[in-house]
Amino acid sequence: MASDRSRDHIQSIERGIQVLRAFGGHNAVLRASAVAASVGLPRPVVRRILLTFEHLGYAHSQDGLWSLTPRILELGAGYFGTSSLPEIAYPIMAEMVEKTSETCSVGVLDGTDVIHVARLEERRALPDAVRVGTRLPAHATAVGKVMLANLTDGALDDYFTVASLERFTSRTICEPALLRTRLDDVRSRGFDISIEELHPGMLAAAVPIVVDGSVIGGLTVSSTTDRASELSLTDTVVPLLRDAAERIGRIYRIANPQLYRSVPA
Structure with a gap:
């Protein structure tokens, strides 16, 4: 993030985004x-920001309670265009859900977190289910670790400088040295299996989505410990994930030629 002292930094916009x-x-x-x-701002400042969003049609208040309106979806419309990662991934994710009878998601790395940008639930709702836009700690998720494992050495060092590595369960990896070792293993295998690292009773498998050697996201299948195991995910789900991620990456490249122009020989 740019320095707060930059003359190009507009504090009022930053505060508005914090409130949203x-x-x-x-x-x-x-x-x-x-x-x-929640945002650490004075209540009068937050009230003025909320009133501004209400005037613009992005927020609504009733009996002292504030909520966002459907118009807020306009702000994400550009990202969810026809050539975006979520739009391309959804048809292939639907096939994954049909084949595995489990929940399938796509996440992207944002700082120390993973943001879920696409998600399809199987017919049985998972405990602690997340929604599109939910942020989860990268170190405690399979999809986060497959993206961390593919960072450059410098970017990974930066991550460890700022990441809090919070403990969520007894299985969460909170020690930097142990997490680095895990990431080395993930990089070598090309996938990760996370067992009860974020929520008890939950497990997931994930692989990176790679385009021209760069990881643009992660594809993951989530389940519960009474429906799946590390062995079943490794033997059955990971091969499906690899095929699906390769297809997503290939289509994404074709759909975004402006991002991946061929270099003349």
């Missing part, structure tokens, strides 16, 4: 005081 992000995850309806506490 407060409504992420399961915080769909909040009081202004709760938003202020």
Whole structure:
């Protein structure tokens, strides 16, 4: 992120984005005081920001409770265009759900977190199910580790400088040295299996989505420990994920020729 001292930095816009992000995850309806506490801004400032969003049609208030309106989806419309990663991935993810009877997601790395940009649930809802736009800690997820494993040495060092490596279960890897060893293994194998590292009773397999040697995201299948095991995911799901990720990457490259121009011989 650029320095706050930069003359190109507009603090009011940054604060507005902070307020919008407060409504992420399961915080769909909040009081202004709760938003202020979440983002660390004075309540009068948050109130003015919310009133501005209400005037623009992006927020709504009733009985002191604030929520976002469907118009907020306009802000993400450019990302979810016909040539975007989610749009390309969804048909292939649907095949994965049909073949595995499990939940399939696509995540991208953003700082120390993974943002889920596409997700298809199988017919049985998973405990602690996430939604599109949900942020999860990269170190505690399979999809996060396959992307961390493919960072450059310098980028990975930067990650460890700022990552908190919070413990969520007894299986969460919180020690930098152990996580580096795990990432070396993930890089070598080309996939990761995460067992109860973020939530008890949950496990997942993930592979990177690679385009011209660069990882643009991760594809993952999630399940529960009573429906799947490390062995079943490795033997059955990982091969399907690899094929699906290769297809997604190939189509993404074709759909975005401006990003991947061929270099003349």
